[in-house]
Amino acid sequence: MSDKSIKITGIPASEGIGIGKAHVIISPRVRVYYQYILEPMAVKKEIERFEKALKETENHFRSLKEKFEEFFENQAYLFETYLMILKDKAISDNTRKIIETEHVNAEWALKKSLENVRQLFCQIEDPYIKSRIEDVETVVERIIRHLPGELNSGTGNSFINPAKKRVIIVARELSPLDTTELDISKVMGFITELGGKTGHTAIVAQSLDIPAVVGLPGILNYVKDGDLLIVDGINGEVIINPDETELENYHEKQYEYERTKATITRKAHLPAITVDGRRVLVKANIEFLEEVVSAKSNGCEGIGLYRTEFLYLRSRSIPSEEELFDDYRQVVELMDPLPVTLRTLDIGGDKFASRPSLSQETNPALGLRAIRFCLKEQGIFKSQLRAILRASAYGNVRVMFPMISGLEELLAAKEILEGVKKELDDQGIKYAKDIKVGIMVEVPSAVTLADVLAPLVDFFSIGTNDLIQYALAIDRVNELVAEMYKPFHPAILRMLKSLMKVADTYGIEVSVCGEMAGDRLCIPLLIGAGIKELSMNPKSIPVTKEIIRSLNWEEEKATFVRLMAMRTAEEIKEELEKRYGLKVH
């Protein structure tokens, strides 16, 4: 090949290495040409052509909507929205009018209609709503694709599918619509100009285990259809027209990566023991019953956190004790004899449509939620506790209270629990009398008061996401400050250390169930701090176990002592990156 090889670095969005031919999608912008229609009769024909395209686009959206309706409500709604835009006067009527009065082709008229709408959107201040002009653009582009004739050579709706062989998709950006139309079995990798680590392409690629690199401005200027490409989703690199040596290297890398991955998966069911023999339990966080399957197949050693909100949110009303019991019992039975930790309701009153008076909190993160809400709404709380206790007769159940900030809340919650137990006793209903009780440590005051709370509980579970958010006063959804959300903050490390010390004194188990638990840089740190139990999303379990197997506990303890002496998050992160950043798993 005569072309010189080019290497470009972007953002790694999904792990893995893909090698193959480029399939460039010149989308979402289609090229539109201007045509003046001379004959009056032809104008009528042009309108018919437009109507036909409208109808076909509508059918296309409808069929996609039906396809997704059953399982992906969100996707289905997207198509409902597209259908409404399609039928909007500003698009359909306006385009017809432009064809009639200006004697132009439908493509051009559509483009003009879009420009009119764009004008309207220009005046919008809210940046998010302003950006939704993209939805209108997607719809208009789709109508244009359905316009029959020479200009678009009938690419119709499946503009992505022409690929017969397996390819690497190269695009400006992939919209949800694009990805739903993709024939995934033919995709070996994704490369996009735009997008970030949490963008749509990244999420899709990760969920399908396809390597992806995003954030490569100008990549479309370098790649043409059929070019040989290497996508390195581990390091975020793309090589266009690689030479022989590069190809050889990457084939080897790809083989190595896949072999390691296979080994990790194969070893997922084995325990995670450090080089020097310390066993660390790795459990799963789940949100609903169905996830138990994935948790088990990924080798979890119990459910470390069952977030019980789903049943409440799904129905928008309060589920009955029977419904809850039935759900919990199934999870518990499926996991038995491994333990299941059920966290009691962790939502605020605003989520209940039946209580609109509670919906006006200005600061819900600091408002009436979790245990605070449950202590106020004791009926809801008791019915959940009854369901949990009843389920405990069917396996290994632990109960955990969220957002405990001091002794009063813990005492009150435990008192209610005892009351419910007594009720069950009186009614002769079975439950595990020795059920273990724990708390989420996520409010900074609970760390400070750990020695007061410890004698009353069997375990602590650190919810790192909230603990960091509350301790550093950072709302990580707020993009203005999200960067300041730092798991490696020395204050967090000190909190961790002081909590571990208290737990040791009182002989209490401590687990970590926030995102830190599954982060490859954080795992050694947590192990070094003395943590013996981690809980995370099921998919991260196999890799986490493998990381633990590569660690030496004594060494990590020493490292943790060294990290404790550091004074900034930057320093700590740098040190961890130096030690663990380059290891590829």
Next chain:
Amino acid sequence: MRAHKPMEHVKKVKVANRLGLHARAAAQIAKTAMDFDSDLYISLDGKEVDGKNLLSILSLGAGTGAEIVLRAVGEDSAELIEAVSKLFSLRFGEI
């Protein structure tokens, strides 16, 4: 014949979902409104638009926290207002 003024109902609501009145939320409003015979008008800061038209609603650019006025005109205007304001209080099923 009895001259009669068309029924009108007005209600103030607040945009409470985090992302504001974006396409999906606006679609829910327009779709709900279309089930009624009455007309719906939505206004923000003195600008009033057709509440049965998706793009018009979007053009209001109502972000989170915006105070919006719903005005329905017609026989079933009370029911229309009721149905649409319920969408707001449920935050369009979002956070």
